[in-house]
Amino acid sequence: MSQDPDQAKKLQELLKLLSLSNGDTSKLTVQQRKKFEEYKFWRTQPVARFDEKVDNEGPIDSSRTPADIPSEPYPLLKEFEWCTVDITNPQELEDVFVLLNENYVEDQDATFRFNYTREFFNWSLKPPGWHKEWHVGVRIRDSGRLVAFISAIPVTLKVRGKEVKSVEINFLCIHKKLRAKRLTPILIKEITRRVNKCDIWQALYTAGVVLPSPIAVCRYAHRPLNWSKLHEVGFTALPANASKTQMIAKYTLPKGTDTPGLRAMKYEDVDQVFDLFNAYQDRFDLVQVFTKEEFKHWFLGADTVIYSYVVETEGKITDFVSFYSLPFTVLNNPMYKELGIGYLFYYASDADLGFDDRFDPAATSTLKKRLNHLISDVCIIARDLKMDVFNAMSCQDNTLFLDDLKFGPGDGFLNFYLFNYKAFPISGGLTDDNSFDVKNRSNVGVVML
Ligand SMILES: CCCCCCCCCCCCCC(=O)SCCNC(=O)CCNC(=O)[C@H](O)C(C)(C)COP(=O)(O)OP(=O)(O)OC[C@H]1O[C@@H](n2cnc3c(N)ncnc32)[C@H](O)[C@@H]1OP(=O)(O)O
Numbered sequence: 001m002s003q004d005p006d007q008a009k010k011l012q013e014l015l016k017l018l019s020l021s022n023g024d025t026s027k028l029t030v031q032q033r034k035k036f037e038e039y040k041f042w043r044t045q046p047v048a049r050f051d052e053k054v055d056n057e058g059p060i061d062s063s064r065t066p067a068d069i070p071s072e073p074y075p076l077l078k079e080f081e082w083c084t085v086d087i088t089n090p091q092e093l094e095d096v097f098v099l100l101n102e103n104y105v106e107d108q109d110a111t112f113r114f115n116y117t118r119e120f121f122n123w124s125l126k127p128p129g130w131h132k133e134w135h136v137g138v139r140i141r142d143s144g145r146l147v148a149f150i151s152a153i154p155v156t157l158k159v160r161g162k163e164v165k166s167v168e169i170n171f172l173c174i175h176k177k178l179r180a181k182r183l184t185p186i187l188i189k190e191i192t193r194r195v196n197k198c199d200i201w202q203a204l205y206t207a208g209v210v211l212p213s214p215i216a217v218c219r220y221a222h223r224p225l226n227w228s229k230l231h232e233v234g235f236t237a238l239p240a241n242a243s244k245t246q247m248i249a250k251y252t253l254p255k256g257t258d259t260p261g262l263r264a265m266k267y268e269d270v271d272q273v274f275d276l277f278n279a280y281q282d283r284f285d286l287v288q289v290f291t292k293e294e295f296k297h298w299f300l301g302a303d304t305v306i307y308s309y310v311v312e313t314e315g316k317i318t319d320f321v322s323f324y325s326l327p328f329t330v331l332n333n334p335m336y337k338e339l340g341i342g343y344l345f346y347y348a349s350d351a352d353l354g355f356d357d358r359f360d361p362a363a364t365s366t367l368k369k370r371l372n373h374l375i376s377d378v379c380i381i382a383r384d385l386k387m388d389v390f391n392a393m394s395c396q397d398n399t400l401f402l403d404d405l406k407f408g409p410g411d412g413f414l415n416f417y418l419f420n421y422k423a424f425p426i427s428g429g430l431t432d433d434n435s436f437d438v439k440n441r442s443n444v445g446v447v448m449l
Pocket residue numbers: 038039040041042043103104105167169170171172173174175178179180181182183184185188191192195196200201202203205206207208209211419
């Protein structure tokens with residue numbers, strides 16, 4: 001790859017964007033954070049200070065009821081107006097994905113963009129119990145143009161065994177031209193108001209940026225499925241000591257899957273998979289509790305977005321795995337229009353369910369073997385669906401297979417936050433030097449889109 005300064009800068013941005021670092025952690029910077037007092041907005045919110053000692057887990061402020069919450073939206077500058085985005089209306093849905101596709105994440109040279117689709121939004125923003133009022137937008141009063149968005153969906157969390165009625169906040173986005181104008185705090189206060197009005201006081205959210213205060217930190221990992229294409233579009237560099245042929249050989253997967261009984265999940269499987277899934281999730285300290293209806297939505301609710309598979313042996317389902325698709329559009333490239341990207345979502349296996357302790361060496365070894373096999377097959381399925389890279393995080397039991405299956409640690413970290421809830425830290429699957437913690441794994445059992 002040529003290394004003129006522009007090219008090098010671009011490459012660096014791209015690596016940051018998808019965090020494909022080929023396992024090179026030497027350039028990792030320690031995440032910078034301000035002092036708590038310098039977070040002008042966050043210091044006013046019910047969140048823990050950095051390194052605050054937690055005595056008891058639970059709500060920070062539980063003094064209010066919906067009647068104490070204002071009925072009117074927060075004031076905005078007169079050029080702007082609030083809107084509730086009706087994503088069942090094709091034009092309004094279009095407004096959201098134009099905003100996100102153009103402003104959510106993009107490298108500076110406008111070479112790549114997330115290619116959010118209608119199907120993706122219908123799946124991610126309309127789970128059972130969704131509220132229209134929780135799809136909050138800001139429009140320019142004169143033109144009606146949507147320039148900011150934030151969303152909440154209802155979820156039930158379980159934090160170390162305690163159920164917490166919450167929302168998940170996602171897709172916060174402000175048009176590039178309106179950045180650094182303190183619109184974010186207003187959007188957050190407005191969505192908080194709308195959620196509080198429904199008598200919900202806690203939220204889960206994730207961000208790459210460090211805010212007060214993460215309860216867990218996970219790291220991205222990337223498994224190239226089509227190394228030549230990733231290289232050709234400038235996503236991944238050729239290491240100095242390797243040839244292209246060697247890199248292609250390194251990442252070549254077997255021709256077909258080889259787990260007997262592996263097949264796409266069907267509606268008829270839901271009862272069995274639901275029980276297996278709940279039994280498996282029980283091991284983690286932070287999970288989302290799904291109703292059966294939610295389970296169907298999240299795992300079977302959107303063709304071409306969510307892919308779910310099971311392993312069935314003599315009528316019994318022993319394993320379940322799912323991943324979702326969120327491609328990048330490649331702009332201005334003569335050869336490629338799109339990069340296919342798969343994201344590991346939830347999975348479950350009965351491999352170690354017979355053990356009392358998941359860290360028992362025999363339990364670890366049996367689950368590790370099973371997961372390596374299963375996820376390797378999932379990578380093959382993803383490759384056959386024309387995905388070019390497969391992403392996973394260091395959460396769940398993923399550290400048991402990430403290194404073995406050639407997932408390279410990314411430059412990106414994801415911080416997990418709870419709003420208005422104090423909790424002891426939860427391990428995110430990382431050691432002190434930020435490599436994957438194979439021994440202790442992670443106790444984060446929630447996967448955020
Ligand atoms: C009970 C119900 C509760 C519901 C609410 C729960 C909380 C939900 C919280 C939201 C969860 C979102 C989950 C996701 O969707 S994370 C995804 C975030 N989106 C993107 O990265 C897309 C591209 N970026 C943008 O659109 C903008 O850069 C954003 C909107 C991110 C910031 O725009 P801008 O750069 O123009 O900033 P500002 O001048 O308006 O505002 C500056 C203030 O905002 C604080 N800031 C910056 N980034 C984030 C961030 N990602 N979460 C929370 N706070 C953030 C910052 O520390 C500062 O506060 P303080 O340092 O002075 O204190």
